[in-house]
Amino acid sequence: MVNEYHTPVLVEETLTFLQPKPQEIYVDGTLGGGGHAEQILMHCGPDGRLIGFDQDDDALATARERLTPFGGRVIYRKGNFSTLGAALEELGIAKINGLFLDLGVSSHHLDDAERGFSFQGDARLDMRMDRGQPLDAWRVVNTYSPEALAGIFWTFGEERYAKHIIRELLRVREVRTIDTTSDLAAIVESAVGAQFVKKTLARIFQAIRIEVNRELEHLSSVLRQGIDSLETGGRIVVISYHSLEDRIVKDFFRDEARTAIPSGHKLIPDTPVQPRARLLTRKPVEASPAECGRNPRARSAKLRAAERI
Numbered sequence: 001m002v003n004e005y006h007t008p009v010l011v012e013e014t015l016t017f018l019q020p021k022p023q024e025i026y027v028d029g030t031l032g033g034g035g036h037a038e039q040i041l042m043h044c045g046p047d048g049r050l051i052g053f054d055q056d057d058d059a060l061a062t063a064r065e066r067l068t069p070f071g072g073r074v075i076y077r078k079g080n081f082s083t084l085g086a087a088l089e090e091l092g093i094a095k096i097n098g099l100f101l102d103l104g105v106s107s108h109h110l111d112d113a114e115r116g117f118s119f120q121g122d123a124r125l126d127m128r129m130d131r132g133q134p135l136d137a138w139r140v141v142n143t144y145s146p147e148a149l150a151g152i153f154w155t156f157g158e159e160r161y162a163k164h165i166i167r168e169l170l171r172v173r174e175v176r177t178i179d180t181t182s183d184l185a186a187i188v189e190s191a192v193g194a195q196f197v198k199k200t201l202a203r204i205f206q207a208i209r210i211e212v213n214r215e216l217e218h219l220s221s222v223l224r225q226g227i228d229s230l231e232t233g234g235r236i237v238v239i240s241y242h243s244l245e246d247r248i249v250k251d252f253f254r255d256e257a258r259t260a261i262p263s264g265h266k267l268i269p270d271t272p273v274q275p276r277a278r279l280l281t282r283k284p285v286e287a288s289p290a291e292c293g294r295n296p297r298a299r300s301a302k303l304r305a306a307e308r309i
């Protein structure tokens, strides 16, 4: 059951950049099935520690089972990784040596049709990683204004047929609610036609999922808290799966590594600043063809890393 939950991607590369060592403290913000966490713990043995977050109860239960052999070296936190700073304070931990994030949903989320993440199954529109939160996909689809939906489909899905899809959604909403993933998929198909429907559905479902889970806001927040919490020489390693996430990570690392803030005018000098990070990856690291062959999910993975200086 543990191995079927989620196959971790870029494991060797993660270890290369994170460099786990004994006696040190690491945070895995996205435990999932615990695959990366297990490797980090093996490499920082016998006494390195790991604080593992996940906002999903299923993930936490699976990770707990897998990481049982590491006993008290693991601290589990049910909750959003954007509570990192508060969690460390509560635990009395002043500094950490590494932060690892493997963003997005796990294969388990997509495979478990009941969770409503996949347009291939049929389930209530849900898409919450944390099933305790009130906002779900049903609410987004049935109650958001046309302007708000357009913002989401455009910003998070880069969906050029957004207008057509929203027009169709509103037409249906006038007579009934849109309750299931297949219901939504049929509406999207009737708006864009069968030819391009799969890619459009992928973008629309992604956009709604990002909104429901506030994925980009939490990512920006944890990066800021992560760099503040890192010991000198500590590292942040992030694996992302779509361009919006990757851009946030890339821009954040670039800003933290810069030595001056550009004035934007050639007659006004740039303002020198003390950089807090050193880039370890100028370009994102991607999975090898062999890994992509074994695990299709690895195809979109991009790893970036930086070191606190």
Ligand SMILES: C[S@@+](CC[C@H](N)C(=O)[O-])C[C@H]1O[C@@H](n2cnc3c(N)ncnc32)[C@H](O)[C@@H]1O
Pocket (backbone or CB within 6 Å): 006, 007, 008, 009, 029, 030, 031, 032, 033, 034, 035, 036, 037, 053, 054, 055, 056, 059, 079, 080, 081, 082, 102, 103, 104, 105, 106, 107, 129, 218
């Ligand atoms: C790609 S999976 C991680 C897989 C994991 N590295 C492994 O080896 O099995 C992402 C996990 O992070 C969790 N997650 C995503 N965003 C989160 C957030 N903001 N806070 C806490 N957990 C989050 C999801 O619930 C999911 O279980």
